Amino acid sequence: MRLPALYLSRLLPEPVMAVIHERFRLTAVPAVDPPSRQALLDGLREAEAAICTLTETIDDAVLSLAPQLKILANYAVGYNNIDLNAAHARGVIVTNTPEVLTETTADLTWALILATARRVVEGDRLVRGLQWTGWAPTQMLGVDVWGKTLGVIGMGRIGQAVARRAAGFRMQVLYSGRHPVEGDPQWEFRPLHDVLTESDFITVHVPLTPDTHHLLGQQAFAYMKPTAFLINTSRGPVVDEAALVEALRAGRLAGAGLDVYEREPEIHPGLRKLPNVVLLPHLGSATLDTRIRMGMICVENVQAVLEGRPAPNRVV
Ligand code: GLV
Numbered sequence: 661m662r663l664p665a666l667y668l669s670r671l672l673p674e675p676v677m678a679v680i681h682e683r684f685r686l687t688a689v690p691a692v693d694p695p696s697r698q699a700l701l702d703g704l705r706e707a708e709a710a711i712c713t714l715t716e717t718i719d720d721a722v723l724s725l726a727p728q729l730k731i732l733a734n735y736a737v738g739y740n741n742i743d744l745n746a747a748h749a750r751g752v753i754v755t756n757t758p759e760v761l762t763e764t765t766a767d768l769t770w771a772l773i774l775a776t777a778r779r780v781v782e783g784d785r786l787v788r789g790l791q792w793t794g795w796a797p798t799q800m801l802g803v804d805v806w807g808k809t810l811g812v813i814g815m816g817r818i819g820q821a822v823a824r825r826a827a828g829f830r831m832q833v834l835y836s837g838r839h840p841v842e843g844d845p846q847w848e849f850r851p852l853h854d855v856l857t858e859s860d861f862i863t864v865h866v867p868l869t870p871d872t873h874h875l876l877g878q879q880a881f882a883y884m885k886p887t888a889f890l891i892n893t894s895r896g897p898v899v900d901e902a903a904l905v906e907a908l909r910a911g912r913l914a915g916a917g918l919d920v921y922e923r924e925p926e927i928h929p930g931l932r933k934l935p936n937v938v939l940l941p942h943l944g945s946a947t948l949d950t951r952i953r954m955g956m957i958c959v960e961n962v963q964a965v966l967e968g969r970p971a972p973n974r975v976v
């Protein structure tokens with residue numbers, strides 16, 4: 661039996677690889693690291709289907725060299741790495757991996773909220789560096805998370821999962837977005853300005869689009885309380901990183917927890933020098949279970965399209 665030609669841009673967890681090897685013929689050997697542009701083009705040339713990740717830019721020039729391609733399954737919920745208009749114009753179906761990573765990403769968002777407020781990473785550095793001289797009443801005092809106000813910008817699936825967890829911390833939840841959502845009646849739908857001025861922890865869960873690029877910059881930081889923390893597990897360019905460094909340096913914000921950056925894997929040099937910032941390497945969906953589920957969803961979407969069925973997670 662002739663197996664369909666699949667381009668897989670990166671190595672996925674083993675259980676997903678096993679299924680892929682059984683059902684497809686790979687056009688290139690996937691690696692842990694991102695492919696070069698040339699390797700991407702070579703891999704796509706003969707491919708009928710592709711599974712790509714957020715580090716691969718798929719623009720019209722790339723698609724123009726992939727004449728057999730019917731489906732591009734993005735191994736992510738966000739798909740700002742793909743030119744959707746170009747894909748649509750060329751008849752390539754694009755799919756993503758929603759839902760399976762919602763709770764996992766919400767968990768990591770909370771890891772950042774707690775780590776920034778309670779100085780978890782700083783404390784670890786102190787102990788590891790053999791600088792700890794013992795308990796002291798005034799040592800490394802952080803701020804309470806419980807009972808504070810959580811501001812959620814973008815109340816999609818992930819924003820709501822983050823907000824649900826706030827109930828356990830007895831927090832008030834304010835949110836902004838395109839429209840009010842069903843959910844906990846205690847959550848308050850408010851203009852972005854109010855969310856910024858009134859919240860103690862502000863967490864961003866919008867997709868990256870031209871409208872959300874630098875949504876949080878100098879103006880937003882000026883609105884925020886100087887005691888407030890900014891958390892970003894969405895996409896780096898939603899935050900103006902240079903403006904964030906400025907605001908943190910000037911003490912206009914209390915701290916930040918970041919999982920994503922404007923030019924990954926580059927980090928603004930100013931961020932690394934700030935003690936009140938926790939920096940993670942884009943780990944939002946990074947649990948084994950979730951990364952396996954994301955892979956299985958990509959495989960399902962690819963198979964559906966190749967067999968002439970509707971793709972369950974079609975975005976265009
Ligand atoms: C990861 O960042 C994703 O969009 O799934």
Ligand code: GLV
Pocket residue numbers: 737758759762816817818819865
């Ligand atoms: C992602 O699934 C979102 O809607 O936030």
